[in-house]
Amino acid sequence: MEPYSFSKILDKWNTEHILRLYDSVNEEKIINAIKKEALSIDDLIALLSPKATPFLEQIAQKAHRLTRWHFGRTISIYAPIYLSNLCASDCVYCYFASHSGIREKRVTLAEEQIREECIELNKKGIQTVLLLTGDAPNRVPVDYIANAVRIAKEYFKSVSVEVYSMEEKEYAQLASTGTEGVTLYMETYDKDTYDKVHLSGKKRDYTYRLDALERAGRAGIRRLTCGALLGLSNWRLDMVWLALHAKYLEKTCWQSVISLSFPRLKHTPSRFKVPHLVSLEELVQIITAMRLFLPYSPFNLSTRESAEVRDHLIPLGITSMSAGSSTRPGGYKVFHDTTTTQRPVLEQFEIDDHRTVEEVVQAIKQKGYDPVWVDFEPGFIKSL
Numbered sequence: 576m577e578p579y580s581f582s583k584i585l586d587k588w589n590t591e592h593i594l595r596l597y598d599s600v601n602e603e604k605i606i607n608a609i610k611k612e613a614l615s616i617d618d619l620i621a622l623l624s625p626k627a628t629p630f631l632e633q634i635a636q637k638a639h640r641l642t643r644w645h646f647g648r649t650i651s652i653y654a655p656i657y658l659s660n661l662c663a664s665d666c667v668y669c670y671f672a673s674h675s676g677i678r679e680k681r682v683t684l685a686e687e688q689i690r691e692e693c694i695e696l697n698k699k700g701i702q703t704v705l706l707l708t709g710d711a712p713n714r715v716p717v718d719y720i721a722n723a724v725r726i727a728k729e730y731f732k733s734v735s736v737e738v739y740s741m742e743e744k745e746y747a748q749l750a751s752t753g754t755e756g757v758t759l760y761m762e763t764y765d766k767d768t769y770d771k772v773h774l775s776g777k778k779r780d781y782t783y784r785l786d787a788l789e790r791a792g793r794a795g796i797r798r799l800t801c802g803a804l805l806g807l808s809n810w811r812l813d814m815v816w817l818a819l820h821a822k823y824l825e826k827t828c829w830q831s832v833i834s835l836s837f838p839r840l841k842h843t844p845s846r847f848k849v850p851h852l853v854s855l856e857e858l859v860q861i862i863t864a865m866r867l868f869l870p871y872s873p874f875n876l877s878t879r880e881s882a883e884v885r886d887h888l889i890p891l892g893i894t895s896m897s898a899g900s901s902t903r904p905g906g907y908k909v910f911h912d913t914t915t916t917q918r919p920v921l922e923q924f925e926i927d928d929h930r931t932v933e934e935v936v937q938a939i940k941q942k943g944y945d946p947v948w949v950d951f952e953p954g955f956i957k958s959l
């Protein structure tokens with residue numbers, strides 16, 4: 576397969592084609608999709624259809640069985656570490672956006688501050704972390720991120736990044752430092768919506784972002800996490816495109832694990848109202864239908880969701896959860912105390928699950944699941 580060709584698949588699976596398939600869904604197609612072992616995209620569309628809501632209980636039961644079968648009673652735990660909130664892109668839904676109008680402090684953690692954050696999370700038992708930055712390659716270059724990975728590797732067994740889209744050779748540089756995963760959400764696969772919500776900066780380049788995870792996979796990154804920001808556009812289209820993307824990456828980057836996240840947009844800067852709010856019932860339909868389509872893929876759920884919602888979703892397909900999160904650089908230690916600084920450090924979004932790591936661990940155990948602190952062998956990583 577020629578490199579970076581997912582856009583050709585998207586051309587084939589255009590909006591009109593997918594909407595026609597949604598129109599053709601009937602009860603028989605939904606029941607057949609629930610019974611099947613290997614689902615086609617047409618089957619997934621049947622399960623994501625509004626006509627499938629009366630079958631949600633059956634879909635959820637099968638999602639539960641498949642997740643137990645492939646992952647056992649386990650939930651992996653990770654925590655984000657925000658390295659910087661500088662951003663040169665202007666995404667209307669994000670507090671870090673260059674023109675968000677929010678005056679809180681912009682910072683990039685120095686080496687010693689990264690260490691302080693790592694030590695603080697380490698004390699809480701965290702072994703898997705995700706390092707995040709905004710989209711500011713001039714001020715927060717690849718060398719800085721690679722160095723942050725090196726530092727974090729001194730404290731944690733698994734280090735992944737969620738940063739700006741890079742060239743393949745830059746991803747290779749991160750892989751060579753021991754970066755296990757790259758998380759990169761397309762936000763929305765709908766090109767018109769994408770153009771409307773990404774006003775300026777590097778992130779405005781739709782195709783460059785679309786191909787980024789494939790570049791990361793080809794560069795040797797072991798775990799690729801994709802997702803769409805639920806609420807930006809019609810989720811019934813975005814989830815089909817996300818499923819196609821995951822399948823495409825499974826083929827082109829066959830040495831990597833392809834995992835999915837389901838970030839639901841709720842809190843946004845005042846200039847932007849979420850145009851397609853996703854209900855809890857819809858979120859359940861999304862996660863459970865995707866589980867039937869992708870039975871082996873790890874599914875993540877972040878603290879964007881409340882404690883109650885996260886606990887409810889544990890048995891329905893989720894395999895990995897963040898815990899004790901802060902979305903502010905220095906939020907665990909360096910700038911933890913917001914009462915002593917005149918201007919607090921800007922956070923990326925408000926979290927809805929404020930429990931400590933220990934409280935999340937207890938909640939997982941109460942559901943009859945085992946928390947897993949690290950779910951891979953370091954020997955899998957090329958550089959080690």
Ligand code: SF4
Nearest residue numbers: 662666669672709710
């Ligand atoms: S979503 Fe990312 S690129 Fe866009 S404004 Fe926020 S931090 Fe910057």
